[in-house]
Amino acid sequence: MRYLPKSPADREAMLREIGAASIDELFAIIPEEFRLTRDLAIPRQMGESEIVDHFQAAAARNANGYASFLGAGAYRHYRPVLIDTIVQRGEFLTSYTPYQAEITQGTLQAIFEFQTMICELTGMDIANASMYDGSTGAAEAVMMAIRVTGRDKVLVSRSVHPEYREVMHTYAQHQGHDAAEVEYMREGAQAGRVDLAALEAAVTEETACVLVQSPNFFGVVEDIPAIAEIAHKKGALLIVSIAEALSLGAVRPPVEADIVSLEAQSFGVALSYGGPYCGVLAAKEKYLRQMPGRLVGETKDSQGRRGFVLTLSTREQHIRREKATSNICTNQALVALMATVYMTIYGKQGIKDLALQNLAKADYAAKSLGQSGKLLFAGSPRFHEFVLETSETPKQINERLLEDKIIGGLPLGKWYPELGHATLWCATELTTREQIDRAAQVLAHAPALAAR
Amino acid sequence: MSTVTEEKFTGTPRKVTPHITQNEPLSFEKSSPGKKAYRLAPLDVPEVDAKALLGDAAREDTGTLPELSEIEIIRHFTRLSTWNYAIDLGMYPLGSCTMKYNPRVNEFVSRLAGIAEAHPYQPEALSQGALEVMQLLQDCLIEITGMDAITLQPAAGAHGEFTGMLLIRAYHEAKGNARKHVIVPDSAHGTNPATAAVCGYEVINLKSNAEGGIDVAALEAIVNEDTAALMLTNPSTIGVFENQIHKIADILHAKGALLYMDGANMNALVGKTRPGDFGADVMHLNLHKTFSTPHGGGGPGSGPVACKKILEPFLPTPVVERGTDGLLHLNYDRPQSVGRVRMFYGNFGMFVRALAYILANGPDGLRQTTEDAVLNANYIRAKLEDLYELPYKTPSMHEVVFSDKRQTKNGVKTGDLAKRLIDYGFHPYTTSFPLIVPGALMIEPTESESREELDLFVDAMRQIAREAEENPELITSAPHSTRISRLDETTAARKPVLRWKGPAASTPLTPDNSPAKEW
Numbered sequence: 001m002r003y004l005p006k007s008p009a010d011r012e013a014m015l016r017e018i019g020a021a022s023i024d025e026l027f028a029i030i031p032e033e034f035r036l037t038r039d040l041a042i043p044r045q046m047g048e049s050e051i052v053d054h055f056q057a058a059a060a061r062n063a064n065g066y067a068s069f070l071g072a073g074a075y076r077h078y079r080p081v082l083i084d085t086i087v088q089r090g091e092f093l094t095s096y097t098p099y100q101a102e103i104t105q106g107t108l109q110a111i112f113e114f115q116t117m118i119c120e121l122t123g124m125d126i127a128n129a130s131m132y133d134g135s136t137g138a139a140e141a142v143m144m145a146i147r148v149t150g151r152d153k154v155l156v157s158r159s160v161h162p163e164y165r166e167v168m169h170t171y172a173q174h175q176g177h178d179a180a181e182v183e184y185m186r187e188g189a190q191a192g193r194v195d196l197a198a199l200e201a202a203v204t205e206e207t208a209c210v211l212v213q214s215p216n217f218f219g220v221v222e223d224i225p226a227i228a229e230i231a232h233k234k235g236a237l238l239i240v241s242i243a244e245a246l247s248l249g250a251v252r253p254p255v256e257a258d259i260v261s262l263e264a265q266s267f268g269v270a271l272s273y274g275g276p277y278c279g280v281l282a283a284k285e286k287y288l289r290q291m292p293g294r295l296v297g298e299t300k301d302s303q304g305r306r307g308f309v310l311t312l313s314t315r316e317q318h319i320r321r322e323k324a325t326s327n328i329c330t331n332q333a334l335v336a337l338m339a340t341v342y343m344t345i346y347g348k349q350g351i352k353d354l355a356l357q358n359l360a361k362a363d364y365a366a367k368s369l370g371q372s373g374k375l376l377f378a379g380s381p382r383f384h385e386f387v388l389e390t391s392e393t394p395k396q397i398n399e400r401l402l403e404d405k406i407i408g409g410l411p412l413g414k415w416y417p418e419l420g421h422a423t424l425w426c427a428t429e430l431t432t433r434e435q436i437d438r439a440a441q442v443l444a445h446a447p448a449l450a451a452r
Numbered sequence: 453m454s455t456v457t458e459e460k461f462t463g464t465p466r467k468v469t470p471h472i473t474q475n476e477p478l479s480f481e482k483s484s485p486g487k488k489a490y491r492l493a494p495l496d497v498p499e500v501d502a503k504a505l506l507g508d509a510a511r512e513d514t515g516t517l518p519e520l521s522e523i524e525i526i527r528h529f530t531r532l533s534t535w536n537y538a539i540d541l542g543m544y545p546l547g548s549c550t551m552k553y554n555p556r557v558n559e560f561v562s563r564l565a566g567i568a569e570a571h572p573y574q575p576e577a578l579s580q581g582a583l584e585v586m587q588l589l590q591d592c593l594i595e596i597t598g599m600d601a602i603t604l605q606p607a608a609g610a611h612g613e614f615t616g617m618l619l620i621r622a623y624h625e626a627k628g629n630a631r632k633h634v635i636v637p638d639s640a641h642g643t644n645p646a647t648a649a650v651c652g653y654e655v656i657n658l659k660s661n662a663e664g665g666i667d668v669a670a671l672e673a674i675v676n677e678d679t680a681a682l683m684l685t686n687p688s689t690i691g692v693f694e695n696q697i698h699k700i701a702d703i704l705h706a707k708g709a710l711l712y713m714d715g716a717n718m719n720a721l722v723g724k725t726r727p728g729d730f731g732a733d734v735m736h737l738n739l740h741k742t743f744s745t746p747h748g749g750g751g752p753g754s755g756p757v758a759c760k761k762i763l764e765p766f767l768p769t770p771v772v773e774r775g776t777d778g779l780l781h782l783n784y785d786r787p788q789s790v791g792r793v794r795m796f797y798g799n800f801g802m803f804v805r806a807l808a809y810i811l812a813n814g815p816d817g818l819r820q821t822t823e824d825a826v827l828n829a830n831y832i833r834a835k836l837e838d839l840y841e842l843p844y845k846t847p848s849m850h851e852v853v854f855s856d857k858r859q860t861k862n863g864v865k866t867g868d869l870a871k872r873l874i875d876y877g878f879h880p881y882t883t884s885f886p887l888i889v890p891g892a893l894m895i896e897p898t899e900s901e902s903r904e905e906l907d908l909f910v911d912a913m914r915q916i917a918r919e920a921e922e923n924p925e926l927i928t929s930a931p932h933s934t935r936i937s938r939l940d941e942t943t944a945a946r947k948p949v950l951r952w953k954g955p956a957a958s959t960p961l962t963p964d965n966s967p968a969k970e971w
Contacts, residue, residue: 001817003553004824005902014903016829018834024821026830027724029847030691034730042724043593045814048557054811055804061581063574069572073795082526087748091533092555097750100545100880102871102934106532107749113479116951120515124949130751132607135514135795163795170471170768170791175651176620184540221509250502251609253510270561273571274581274690274796275607276752286946294750298952299944307936312945317610317646318885323656327646330608330740334748344479344525345489348517356494363505381506402575410573412509433496 001045026082062273068407069365069433070424071385072217073134073161073243074274075266077354078430083268083341087334095312097294097330100152101309107333108308111296114280114340121245121343121351122260123253124282128150129294130336134263135164135277138211139171140292140326141261142179144281145209147290148239149323152177153206155236157194159184161214161243162415168211177208184216190399192377192387194328197214199332200230207236214240214254215247218424219362219385220377227323228256247383249355259283268342278335292326354429358384361427365436370423374442387412389422392446397423400446406439460923464860467542467908468877470933476531479518480952489522518597535935536749537879543905546852547894548641548689549739550719552884554823558744558805572796583780584798586772589807594904596818597715598728599758603767605798609716612736613683615768619679620710621651622766624687626788628926629787631680631709638966639690639886642681645712651684653680660888664690673704679709680842686727687717689886689894690844691829691851699910701731710734710763713961718742719898720826720850723819734759739799743806744883754802757927764907768793802889824899825850832895835910839917843889856891859917862924866891869916871938872930876912 003264006014011023012318020026027035036101085405087093091106098104098111111129129136142154154172156165158181182202183195190196194212203210210231214222222241224225231238235338239261246266253261265277270390283291297311317324346354362384364373375389390397394411401408409423416422427436468581537544544551560569570582590602606612617634624631634648636659646654656674661667665688675682681749682704687693694700701711713727713735719742721727727735739745739754747753759767769789770782782797813821826849833842833852839855856866868895871881882894897906919926931937 001813001820003555003817004820004899005905006824007782011827011901013823014831015779018827018830020830023827026766026823026826026847026849029695029849031695031730034725035700036723036725036729039815041595041812041817042815042818045627046811048812051808051811052561053587055561055567055808057647058581058585059564061584062566062570063578064566064580066574068571068574070573072573073755074572076571082489085526086533088559089530090532091528091536091538092749093559093746094551095453095536095749096540096544096546096549096551096747099875100537100870102931102936103537103874103879104535104749104830105935106535109476109478109532110529110534110691110749112950112952116480117517119951120517123515131750132611133794136607136611136793146727146814164536165790166792166793170793171650174789175648176652193710208547221506222527223509223866245818248511250511251506252509252514252680270563270568270801272568273570273579274798275794276754276801276812277801288950292575294569295948295950296740297944299940301936301939303937305936305941309939309941309944311941311950314644314945318642320644320646322649324646326609326642326643327614327643327650329610329643330738330747330753331751332607332753333750334746335752337749340476341525341529344520344528345522346517347487347489347519348514350488350490350492351517351518352511352514353490356500357492358494359502359505360500361956365501370738377538381509398575402578407571407574409577416793429492435499446548 001130028336029272037074056228063407066407067403069409069425070407072410075244075272075428076430077266077273077428078247079268079270081346082345083338086341087337092334094336097309101307105421107306108296110337110340112298112308114336115296117343118262118280118282120251121248122282123255124260125285126288127280128291129296130278130331130333131281131293132239132276132332133275133279134243134261137281138164139168141239141259141281142209142211143170143171144259144290144406145239146177146291147207148287149237151206151208154179154208155202155210157184157212159194159218160213161217165179169397189379191340192380193222194216194227196226196230203230203234203236203268205234207234208285209237209239211239211241213243215244218377218387219382221251221381221383223255225255244383246358248353250353250359251383258287264339267339271337276332276335278332278339285380290325291330357429361429361431362386365425365427368436368440369443373441384428385424385426387422387424393421395421397443401442402441404438404442457634461821461918462923462926463919465498465876471936473534474528474531476528478952479520479528482524483518483520485519487519487521489520490526542877542899543897543909544879545881545895545897546879548716549897550896550898551622552744552898554744555809555920559810560809562801563806577779580780583772583792585804585807587780589803593756596722597735598726600779601764601767602756602758604803605768605794606755606757606801607922608753608793609738609755610643611793612629612757613643614650615757616734616736617647617651617794619763619766622790623763625679629762632678634680635674635682639664639688639888640683640685641689641716648683651676651856663846664688664692665694666696666700668696668699668758669859671700675703675707675709677707680846681710681712683712683714685714685939686717687720687849689851690889691848692844692846693849695861697730712719716741716875717850720822723815734763738760739806740804744809745805752799752802754799766790770955819932821899828897828899830904832897832910839914840893851896853889854893855889855892855932860891864920864924864927866893868927869893872916872927873912875932875933878909902943916967
């Protein structure tokens with residue numbers, strides 16, 4: 001086995017030094033009846049070239065060469081080459097949680113930079129070192145709000161990503177609090193946004209928090225100042241979930257929020273069929289002690305030199321055990337490093353330029369595709385996603401698009417029965433005008449229309 | 453150096469020689485306006501006015517992000533990287549973390565375009581390759597654990613524990629009573645009690661017996677109809693196999709309670725025994741431990757949960773299934789499911805890496821891996837037990853836990869020994885855990901160490917033991933060879949500085965009396 005650095009002679013010599021007659025003697029403590037005496041029934045050992053072949057064959061059975069208009073919480077953006085160059089350095093790739101600060105300053109300083117960048121982009125005071133992803137981050141934010149307020153009722157907008165809501169319900173179900181959903185506006189100037197009147201009616205003195213997403217699942221930017229006012233009037237916290245981090249280059253940050261839960265996948269993280277991605281929580285400073293997850297802080301050594309350490313660990317499971325703020329341990333450090341490199345590459349101006357390109361592409365796509373259907377929620381501000389309602393079913397449209405090697409918008413009926421003929425489309429800087437025009441053309445030539 | 457210190461024994465690190473590392477400020481401190489490290493492709497659609505499209509929601513100022521060129525960025529992160537210790541540099545015997553070699557073919561195949569660029573919502577018919585990876589990994593892990601079913605969705609070990617406990621809860625609820633408490637041994641990792649609490653259970657701590665294992669009689673006395681489960685790490689956190697495991701399972705099952713196995717130490721068992729065979733009902737695996745996916749400075753992990761048939765109906769949605777059309781599908785129609793624990797399907801990129809590791813090993817390689825891991829731990833034990841206190845004499849599996857009892861009489865604690873080990877070119881072992889061993893030194897070499905590397909480690913530990921006797925101040929002030937010395941953690945926690953706020957808030961990289969100033 002090529003990963004194992006011992007010769008047969010090494011093994012024998014070591015056994016002799018231990019004083020064991022055979023390797024099986026070291027496993028003698030396992031009761032005989034439970035010892036596995038056969039080979040595991042798994043594929044045989046493969047050479048490296050066979051492994052590469054195996055996965056190349058798998059990759060070939062996935063979509064290849066398709067133009068895609070999918071977004072919905074996983075976004076296709078260009079990943080600068082530097083990102084993989086840096087994260088594949090063994091010193092980052094093969095180290096672990098920086099418990100020993102003296103020999104992990106590289107990881108620690110990078111996380112400190114990450115925390116700072118997240119604060120700058122979200123408008124919050126503090127940010128943690130990462131969470132698993134945006135969905136679990138939002139669920140942890142809700143639990144954090146419950147600890148902060150001592151209240152147990154949660155209000156969630158129905159325009160939050162449906163899978164985020166599912167995860168939140170899974171987390172919430174045994175915490176003894178109940179979560180109610182607030183509708184979005186179907187019509188009018190505020191269509192696609194949280195129904196503020198319904199929200200106002202639902203928030204009470206028992207509400208721990210209001211959770212909204214912005215841009216929301218429909219790509220629509222929520223009216224955060226108005227929502228914050230409603231929540232804060234009753235002493236509830238406002239949690240804003242952001243699934244598309246790049247929107248922060250163009251969209252005003254939710255500074256009125258108490259907690260921001262960000263999914264940073266857009267910052268240089270491969271789509272990779274849904275993970276690993278990178279969640280992160282940011283918050284107002286006063287909630288620091290209730291923040292879950294790792295935090296890196298600046299300090300000095302005995303000679304006054306600057307250094308960074310994991311800090312405030314008395315919140316965490318390895319100290320507090322059952323009284324911890326969360327059970328989280330391993331997070332998404334390497335993915336957070338990808339995001340850090342990405343934010344460093346694009347920097348202050350690049351994030352803005354990129355976000356503007358995304359806005360422009362989506363605007364063009366919405367106008368082009370909107371010719372063949374009704375653009376829903378068209379009056380509300382949006383980032384790079386839009387909802388299109390068509391006379392054809394989403395299935396019919398997408399089948400025709402696939403023939404042209406285009407993966408069309410995501411059908412929404414599964415989560416929103418009232419949107420059975422609607423699809424969610426996304427255009428990024430990687431979506432070309434040619435792809436948009438081609439998709440628009442396919443949509444415009446519906447067979448039913450042609451027959452008419 | 454004074455004559456007094458010269459008389460005292462100072463060890464000779466054989467693995468390392470000091471060398472220069474570069475100083476590097478924060479990226480923010482290097483930034484200057486107008487520098488760029490990107491160039492976008494020209495826009496091929498009409499430009500838009502953000503203010504016109506977004507109105508009040510438009511952002512005026514993007515805050516402070518660094519502005520640097522590409523060469524500065526690659527130097528920045530490369531310099532930072534050289535401040536890290538890593539498996540690629542040498543032995544990383546951090547107990548319970550299984551810091552094994554991370555094969556590079558895993559990285560290569562996870563970046564193949566059809567895999568890295570697969571969107572989670574692309575049609576199933578165009579995701580068959582991804583679903584096949586998941587299916588084959590599931591089949592392999594089910595066989596390795598001896599279980600009946602599995603979910604790959606949890607994002608890390610603690611997330612797997614959470615999922616496993618939700619399954620247990622759902623199982624009891626389906627029988628009409630969720631039950632009240634979960635039993636956790638005092639030797640357990642902190643995530644176990646934290647998880648039980650998150651799942652709405654009261655935690656009952658179980659004191660370990662004289663051998664550091666489960667006190668079977670004490671367990672029998674507290675298990676009752678209110679017991680939902682026992683969370684057991686096997687081998688335990690002191691690296692010992694619970695040889696009463698089946699009896700423990702029987703005691704639980706007799707009262708309708710379940711056995712949750714924390715699979716953190718699965719690297720001691722793969723190919724030699726199977727948890728499903730010895731009575732575990734549900735367990736998580738850490739793909740970043742046993743199955744070689746990189747630890748990455750603290751993640752991403754991946755924590756699949758395998759279970760017996762009785763728990764299968766409750767697995768998170770969706771599950772991968774082969775349909776009558778011969779294609780693989782994601783089945784969301786699972787009425788008894790505990791729900792989702794994460795969006796999409798889990799840390800898919802880690803599934804690819806773990807499967808590549810399993811294929812590179814095959815059944816013979818996995819068994820040899822386990823044997824070598826156990827051999828290495830026992831070799832260290834044999835070579836050090838004359839100098840370091842071994843609180844539990846029971847045979848070790850993949851890790852060995854010593855205590856600092858003999859060194860503390862000279863004022864040297866496990867944390868000090870650990871810091872001195874840095875000077876000898878090694879990452880420290882896990883300190884002060886498990887809690888049942890006061891002053892623990894928890895050493896897990898993994899299979900990835902050659903005899904030569906182990907001998908260097910043993911040599912370092914032996915010299916350090918002598919230093920502790922003859923020159924304890926050298927150890928209590930260690931490390932001496934690093935860029936920075938021990939950091940002031942108290943001030944870091946009392947007055948937290950968690951982000952950069954401009955030049956004034958930051959301290960210099962080198963002290964004012966640095967000789968660099970004289971140049």
